[in-house]
Amino acid sequence: MGRIKTENNSSRKDVIIKKAAELFKEKGFKAASMRELAEVVGVEAASLYNHIRSKSELLHLICFNVANRYNLMMDEVESEKTTSLQKIEKIVRFLIAGMVHNFEEVYVSDREWKYLTEPYLSNFQAQRRAYRKRFAAIIEDGIKKKEIKKIDSTTAVLIMLHAISGIESWHRSKEKINGKELEENMITILVGGLRK
Amino acid sequence: MGRIKTENNSSRKDVIIKKAAELFKEKGFKAASMRELAEVVGVEAASLYNHIRSKSELLHLICFNVANRYNLMMDEVESEKTTSLQKIEKIVRFLIAGMVHNFEEVYVSDREWKYLTEPYLSNFQAQRRAYRKRFAAIIEDGIKKKEIKKIDSTTAVLIMLHAISGIESWHRSKEKINGKELEENMITILVGGLRK
């Protein structure tokens, strides 16, 4: 057959990663086979290995791509001179936008990271923990400054992150409200629920 | 080897289902093998088939067990003469309690249902949809009666259900706050975020 079609200076490897994210999201990492991936890419399974080292490389590329973006976002938010509530709102909006526009990748990173192999697994978990701590610290700061209700910050982080990852169902649903509307609803409930 | 040990008039099949839920939760349905399950049950893989029909039977037993409990709970809540907010609080408390006390089973039903086979898959999805609709209807009722902020009820349901399923992370975490405290925190944020 012909070669893998690329577009806009993305490499063939990028194409494979993109399709892998879609497949892993749909079937789950373990249930998705390299032969299936090959088929959606339009090539034989063995040919994939001219571009990637292994199936698990695909997973860790996807996961760390997302993790890196989150870290950069956190750096940015922390450096801003805004109120805690504004910071939280910015984080939540960023996460929602990620869920809406980079859905497959974010979803896979969220749900399938446990199939990472060492040392990537430990590394990923550490980043995840660190990132949640930073989020919790912002909330605690807001509580100290009396902008935010007195609640357990760890629980609040947990609620917000998981509520957002629930946008998955929104993707599945037929009677979709639009993305912007979804975002405003979530801000109302999540951020509104914190405000003192 | 010896036989599967049962206790308190639970059948050997029940023991297998329980262990299967633990294993499916830990490894994911696809990644968990019957040989692994056999090992934790303390028996050879082939012996499991004296008690169950197939691996996928295990999954659908787990999923429908949870689904049935949810439906019963919904029936009960709907029949009560309480305010919408009280109904919502009751649902949320029920769900949190389920997450805390029947963790493995609920987790599997939440995350692994997509590996159900037909006709169970369609049936399960239908029940899930119905159950969410009922939940949303309660919220809409509360909005109509001005107990609840004017928000999109579907989004609110989505947020609450996923926030609760995030208790998974609470199970993993070391510095666990206690279950009751977690529950109160979640009620504050989730139900508090709805109140007008």
Added chain:
DNA sequence: AATTTACGCTAACATATGTTAGTACAAAAG
């Protein structure tokens, strides 16, 4: 135009997996 590189193919591998067949023996029922 000649050479090198990139990339696709077929074939095959080793292993893992769900499941069945057939057998032996312990527990329960009579």
Added chain:
DNA sequence: CTTTTGTACTAACATATGTTAGCGTAAATT
């Protein structure tokens, strides 16, 4: 005690899976 039933075992199966080896050809480089 004898019979029947339940339950565990070993062996084997068919299939699916990730991956590698080796080869040919189109694309890129010189």
